Amino acid sequence: MSSHLPPHYTPALLHRYLSHFNRDPSNLNVIDHDAVGYATVEERAARAKKYNEVAYDYYDLVSPLYEQGWGQRFHYTPIFPGKSIADSMTAYEHEFARIARLKPGMKVVDLGAWHVKRGTQLTKEAGLEGKVTLIEGNFLRLPFEDESFDAAYSVESLCYAPEPAEVYREIKRVLKPGAPFTFHDFAMTEKFDENKTEHAKIRNWVEFGNGIVKMPWVPDMRRGVLSAGFELLAEEDMAGRSKAAPWYYGPAGDVSWAWRVPGWDDFFRVVKMSPFFLFIANSIYRVLILFGFAPPETLTLMDTMLYCCRSVAIGGKMGIFTPMYVFTCRKPIRDKKGDGSVEQKHGQKKDELKMA
Template sequence: MSTIAQILPDGRIGEGIQNYSSNWDRKNLSKDGNVDGRVENYADVINGYYDGATELYEYGWAQSFHFCRFYKGEAFATALARHEHYLAAQMSLRPGMRVLDVGCGIGGPARQVARFADVQVVGVNNNAFQLGRAARYTQEAGLEKNVSFVKADFMKLSEQFGENSFDAVYAIEATVHAPTWEGVYGEICKVLKAGGTFGVYEWAMTDAWDPSLPSHKELAHKIEIGSGIPEMRPLRKAREALLSVGFTIEHEEDLAERPDTVPWYYPLEGNLSDAQTVWDLVTVWRNTWSGRITTHYGLWAAEKLGLVPKGTWDVGETMKIAAEALVEGGKRKLFTPMYLVICRKPQAN
């Protein structure tokens, strides 16, 4: 069957969803013989994952697909927005700037940043299904004059936009999907104007992670398979990559190391007593045993009835693997979803 015949009306590629989990050996996650294949075919891996996972993310995480810090008593949605506003503030975004959102998802952060900093945001995404939803939600919010979206490969940004095109660039838990950090950071540096700022929340294994240990390696693979990531890498590699492509780092910090009373991974633990507000009980419930069973069988039935594409249930099962691994990685300080770096492209000579 041709690739065209596999494209669904909403832009999703059915074959990609069905074949997604075949990129990993789920029976032996302590070893990995296919990392080169995933890295080489990163676009297919990412699209297969998000074609199946996007609606599940919206079900459990609303429109901003990222983690954040929490204050005691702070509502889930409020914390997510604060995390986005914090990045914009750290980058010193100013009204009228043209800003690129690399890996924009369905546009939740782009809409928040546009409102908060009064900037023009262009969101880049290579997933047609997500872009369609991003455009619809942006129109519903009345922000179509401030936020736009472009289908593009973030490894080819300069080819799409030209060099020196943006006043600032940010990425929220997205560039981990790139085949190499040097490649995506290099493209970001090219499209950024001289003196412009790049801000990123990066997913990384911490420097305490040791890939020679089978338990550490397995933890990374569990995060990969359940999150659509070709290869998890240590935090130091992100730092090295930023410097190697020419950025000057002005501030860096692993926000997961902050001594927060409420851990960043609490919504994944499924303890109802940890919900910070009454409204967040539903969010936490989805990760309790009863919530997972409901999702498990509900999604299975939806797939059988043709309400979601084939393969969606299997993608959902891999997401449960990741949820458990993310909590474990957070507790053991082996993984962070919020390595914050603010860096600048040097002024031209």
Template structure:
């Protein structure tokens, strides 16, 4: 089967599952509009990669099954999780730092602006968003910088929602959303002026694969800046609690395997990037932690609207969502698997908070890298060309100088000969 045929089948399935044109409204409207059989099959397809596998005794073959089928696994995950993400978090599926007096959505936007600043994005630049989700960051960065943003995503439902939202805010001509695998990007070499990713490349089975593709499509001298999900040096894989927490994050967030920050940094260097900076933004003295919304701590909400976001993550808020989704599933309005999806996402929240508190995990290991090797080569070649040109000019000048010298010598010799002949003639005349 060709890639185009596979993409066509994916799109057809997505339209049948989500009913693209019919879906609207909030979480309940979206999940009750799903094709029930298709949704149940997607949930079962995702769970088969994880259920009943002990993280301490899991075989390498079982891990390899996830890595080798990462596209199917991740696609299934976002087919069941996207609506829940939007309900609980909005259209930018990522974490951020929080400053006093700053609302949830202001903090989310600032986190995106900070990344754009690292890239020095200017109006008119061609920028790639790797793993763009439903396009929230792409639209924000487009409006903030004036650049053209291309979003790459392998999930048709999210691409549809991203395109629809771009039209709604009048950015359909300044953004583009492409179906594609970030391990085999559908772009020519040296296409983009800058590339960014926000908590998306963690879905790659091997980091060199996605980083290498970024290196390929980035123009010489371009910059790649991104927030990576990583485990830290505090993570001990032999510690049962540590492994349970990290495994919970992997299972509940559709990640084949989380890597240490040192592994991610080395992978970036391995594909040819020159690392400009690497910084774990989760290691800070902020009064409010990056994971506070998942804690469900209403006392940390910065404004009245944040109470609604945080409330959904409280024990009572999660109980209400579970009761409502479970009730709709029981009476047949919501598809089978809806409640299980809600429980998966609750596991994600709980494990992320535990990992954050213990310092085992970071969702914002910021790496900024440049294709300096290419740029250095270009500069070196340009220098050689200039040197050769100047050198050639010097040689030509030297040859011209020698020609002039020979000419002058010849003329002086002629003058000397003429003078000598004239002198002889004068002496002869005198004798006469």
């Protein structure tokens, strides 16, 4: 779209994504803000039927921008005392691995990736070709045999399925008895009220800004885990661990927090998300567009990315949204009794497995 964007970027990528949300398919150069904020039940149901297509088009559009702006890691994280956003990500990844009970020698399935081609390239660059294999698949029809894995985990991925409970059941199928399943996901919290117009609008903004067709709600996720037959060992909104600064200060472009958290790289990233910087960037691009040096879709792309960041920040401030709700589960251990029926052994109780 312009020399400042990744190579091979074209307006077609944006048009393809907006076609899932705009009510007028003949005008895909701008966002239909009314359709995004006040999507009808029918419109959201129609998108849910093509959730794979919506998610693919979204990540085709935004992943190069994420990598360019934030690096190869762009999951949300609690901000730890004395650590930058980048260092907090690293600390949280280690903590998540501990919570997920991942150990050397395990055969583990990580559910969710941008593209197999890109992931394979990064795996090769990291020298992990012999340890990591990427396979394109579908959450609802995993291309693996029953009881194939020692553990499963997911980070900000399962929320892209329209019915998470169906995904949980499929994951349970491919796990060995007693295997852990842990996932960190986007969710509307228990404070979310579908009947409040403002709540529903923010939910819709998060969906558009992140390529999600049906944002999961924590109570539904909990019921889904249990109905799939998992033992629910623990659950926690990891946003509550963000003590040094609110987790959303980055996407909110809150420079006042950026001064207090170490890491100049993070500081400049947050500054680039600040309202003042975006006003300047918007003004510059308007001039470039006026003189033909950038296509009109550039501003629309900037607005789309603004939905991505500001919607989660607003939802986080309101307490109705979190990008890091974690469930720790386990497939029951099964012992056959003499009559051929199955007995479930639950091991430790849920209240004994609270996350540290």
